[in-house]
Amino acid sequence: MNAVASFGRFWWNFIVGDDWLAAAGVAVALGVTAALETWWVLPLAVAIVLAGSLYRAIPHS
Amino acid sequence: MSAVLLVLSSFLASAVEMVEALTIVLAAGLTRGWRSALTGVAAATLTLAVIVAVLGPALTLIPLNALRLVVGALLLVFGLQWLRKAILRASGFKALHDEDAIFAQELRDAETAPRDERAGLDWYGFTLSFKGVLLEGLEVAFIVLTFGSTQGSIPLAAAGAVAAVVLVALVGVLARAPLARVPENTMKFAVGIMLTTFGIFWSAEGAGADWPGGDAAILGVLAFVILWSATLVALLRARRARVAIA
Numbered sequence: 001m002n003a004v005a006s007f008g009r010f011w012w013n014f015i016v017g018d019d020w021l022a023a024a025g026v027a028v029a030l031g032v033t034a035a036l037e038t039w040w041v042l043p044l045a046v047a048i049v050l051a052g053s054l055y056r057a058i059p060h061s
Numbered sequence: 062m063s064a065v066l067l068v069l070s071s072f073l074a075s076a077v078e079m080v081e082a083l084t085i086v087l088a089a090g091l092t093r094g095w096r097s098a099l100t101g102v103a104a105a106t107l108t109l110a111v112i113v114a115v116l117g118p119a120l121t122l123i124p125l126n127a128l129r130l131v132v133g134a135l136l137l138v139f140g141l142q143w144l145r146k147a148i149l150r151a152s153g154f155k156a157l158h159d160e161d162a163i164f165a166q167e168l169r170d171a172e173t174a175p176r177d178e179r180a181g182l183d184w185y186g187f188t189l190s191f192k193g194v195l196l197e198g199l200e201v202a203f204i205v206l207t208f209g210s211t212q213g214s215i216p217l218a219a220a221g222a223v224a225a226v227v228l229v230a231l232v233g234v235l236a237r238a239p240l241a242r243v244p245e246n247t248m249k250f251a252v253g254i255m256l257t258t259f260g261i262f263w264s265a266e267g268a269g270a271d272w273p274g275g276d277a278a279i280l281g282v283l284a285f286v287i288l289w290s291a292t293l294v295a296l297l298r299a300r301r302a303r304v305a306i307a
Binding site for chain 1 (some may be wrong): 080130134135137138139142144145148149154162199200203226257261264265268269270271272273278282285289290297300
């Protein structure tokens with residue numbers, strides 16, 4: 001079980017990294033894109049997701 | 062045009078990963094002996110070749126739209142990681158990647174590690190070199206497989222990667238020092254932009270959207286990602302300057 005957990009953790013860190021909210025944002029945006037079958041949702045969502053991810057990464061004091 | 066971007070992305074991503082792998086292999090070779098270090102390189106290269114040989118043909122069996130959706134989404138999430146780190150580095154919120162400092166640290170660690178002979182090899186030197194090449198190479202394999210399969214040409218993506226590996230290895234052999242003068246941080250920024258661009262384009266297509274202008278729209282997406290990234294760098298730099306003054 002430890003080996004399976006380590007394997008899963010490795011791939012999670014490899015693909016998703018330390019900001020799972022960004023990955024979740026991309027997943028939601030793709031769902032909306034599929035529902036509306038329109039192209040502009042994803043670039044707009046990526047712009048918001050990236051800005052949000054950076055905002056969370058910098059110190060706020 | 063997308064073929065040129067495909068080879069360029071594959072080349073740049075492979076080059077930056079190989080520069081990092083070279084630093085580790087040099088540290089292992091210089092401190093623990095070249096036989097163990099180079100055996101580690103050979104074993105890792107063989108493992109990566111098996112991964113590409115097994116997964117490559119399997120990916121080509123998946124229907125193109127499903128492949129573009131899944132691979133595009135993976136590339137997009139993966140690319141956003143690269144882009145976020147690159148923007149943080151460019152704006153001064155994260156330290157720049159410094160091959161000289163990493164090399165010095167690897168040398169110190171390798172010099173003080175105890176000697177353990179297995180199968181006639183220094184085990185520390187072998188595993189350090191093996192892990193370094195395998196982990197850095199895995200990112201290259203991931204990019205080659207995803208870019209290549211989605212664009213319908215794994216050999217073209219692989220050609221870009223092989224060219225980078227050969228170039229970095231040649232320069233490494235000649236220099237016998239970490240390639241600290243390679244503009245690694247700029248290259249990483251470029252790779253993050255490419256991965257994000259292709260990720261947006263393919264995953265939207267896979268989800269059923271039609272891009273205005275067809276494949277040419279990829280240039281528009283590229284311009285959008287570059288402009289937005291530059292804007293974010295400028296905003297973060299301004300914020301950093303304000304915090305420094307206060």
